[in-house]
Amino acid sequence: MAETYTSRLEEAISWARKYSLFTYPFATACCAMEFMATMAPKYDIARFGAEFPRFSPRQADLLFIVGTIVEKQAPVLLRIWEQMAEPKYVIAFGVCASTGGFYQNYSTVPGADQIVPVDVYIPGCPPRPEQVLDGLMLLQKKIQEGTTWVQQRDRREREKGIEPPRPRPRRLPVIS
Amino acid sequence: MAKADLDKLVATFPEAIVATHSHCGDETAVVLPSHLSEIMRWLKESGGFDLLVDLTAVDYLGRDPRFEVVYHLRSMQTGNRLRIKVQIGEIEGGPPPEVDSVVSIWPAANWMEREVWDLYGIRFAGHPDLRRVLLYEEFVGHPLRKDYPKERRQPLVRRENLLP
Ligand code: SF4
Numbered sequence: 001m002a003e004t005y006t007s008r009l010e011e012a013i014s015w016a017r018k019y020s021l022f023t024y025p026f027a028t029a030c031c032a033m034e035f036m037a038t039m040a041p042k043y044d045i046a047r048f049g050a051e052f053p054r055f056s057p058r059q060a061d062l063l064f065i066v067g068t069i070v071e072k073q074a075p076v077l078l079r080i081w082e083q084m085a086e087p088k089y090v091i092a093f094g095v096c097a098s099t100g101g102f103y104q105n106y107s108t109v110p111g112a113d114q115i116v117p118v119d120v121y122i123p124g125c126p127p128r129p130e131q132v133l134d135g136l137m138l139l140q141k142k143i144q145e146g147t148t149w150v151q152q153r154d155r156r157e158r159e160k161g162i163e164p165p166r167p168r169p170r171r172l173p174v175i176s
Numbered sequence: 177m178a179k180a181d182l183d184k185l186v187a188t189f190p191e192a193i194v195a196t197h198s199h200c201g202d203e204t205a206v207v208l209p210s211h212l213s214e215i216m217r218w219l220k221e222s223g224g225f226d227l228l229v230d231l232t233a234v235d236y237l238g239r240d241p242r243f244e245v246v247y248h249l250r251s252m253q254t255g256n257r258l259r260i261k262v263q264i265g266e267i268e269g270g271p272p273p274e275v276d277s278v279v280s281i282w283p284a285a286n287w288m289e290r291e292v293w294d295l296y297g298i299r300f301a302g303h304p305d306l307r308r309v310l311l312y313e314e315f316v317g318h319p320l321r322k323d324y325p326k327e328r329r330q331p332l333v334r335r336e337n338l339l340p
Contacts, residue, residue: 072312074333105326106319107311115335 010146017061017087018140019049024060026080029067031094034126043129048136057083062139063116068096069109081116087150089139092118094126101125117149178203178256181223185258189215194263204259212262213276216247220281225249225258228282231289233296237322241265243273243298264298277302295320 023045025035038045045051054060057080069077081090092112095101098121100110112118119142122135142148146155182203186193192211197204207215219225229248236242241263249258264273277300278285289300290309297318300306308315315330 071329071331074331078333106324106328106330109331110329113335114331115333117335 011144014144014146018143021048021050021062021089021136021139022052022054022060023050023062023064024055024057024080024084025053025064025066026077027064027066028069028073029094029096031067031096031126034129034132035064035066035093038129038132043133045133045136048133048140050136057081058085061085061088063088063090064093065090065097065112065116065118066093068101068103069112069115070107071109072107074109074115077112078115087148087154089120089143089148089150090116090118091120091122091135091139093122093132093135095123096125098123119148178258181225181251181256181258185215185219185223188218202257202259204261206261206263209262209264209275212260213278213281215260216278216281219249219258219260223258224251224253225256226252228278228284228288229257231278231285231292233292233298235296235320235322243296245275245292245298247278272297272299274299274301276300279303294318297321 025032027035037043039051039053050062057063061084063081063084065077081088090112092098096103096108097112098118100108102125104110109115120135120139122131124131127135139148143151146152178201179198182196182198182205185205186196189207189211192208192215194206194208196206227250229250230246231248232246234244234246236244243264243266245262245264247260249260250256262275264275266273275298277289279289279300280302286304287309289303290306292298293300293303293306294308294310295318307313311319312332314332317324317328
């Protein structure tokens, strides 16, 4: 007799999504070296189903913010995030992307979460590949549980009766 | 060594030299801003200093004159180096401090002078296109001045209600 599996559809989809993350590396500074090490065979991010960097945000659903974000670059980061395919997730890689790190000056954004919603923060300057993989597994756990920012927003909107495709603000207001 | 070049400079423009300084083969001359163009053109054409290595500024907050613009010159024939400085003060509440541009002598000065204007707020008279080069146009102030507060942020975008 054939075995049968039952699951909620949403859980099955989350399971599939968490093992097929398409990453967009927004690599701006020295942390990118460690990102390359994580991608390379020794640590091999492919074991977690996230081996495929897409250099177009429209083909990616995981934004890796790798390195320092400066104020001049912030509109670019926001535009990239807006262009990414839904549902999308964001990892802040290194202390610079998480909090601004040791920079406290006129040019550095104090954390990428000032601009886009971040799901997982990976501390370290730069973080070791083990930490990165740990962060990726944490993100997979969040996707499975449905606690990433985008999933929570979707759930909230569904409760309000808004079904996708939903109207979205084109851009956040520009503060000059 | 460059000492000979420095001596020649002092002998040619005795009235324009404020101070000279030699240390471990590094020759420096502080010159009057009014004679800067003349001296620089002479250094390029007669002194053989055909390369402008760097052009930058220093803010000595609390000193009068407050700013110093520094030119690092090098001769590609002899390999000698020479440093020229001009001191410029600031009038409280007045127009920004200004020195003569050297773009017409060394075209390499173009972006360096723009950078000094961007970060220190020193204007260069005669510069062909004195705009900000590193920071964005919306930026107010000159952040490498010592009195620019380090915690001041001038964001272009900020998130709005992105909490889950
Ligand atoms: S966290 Fe450290 S290694 Fe990473 S971008 Fe910042 S300074 Fe570079």
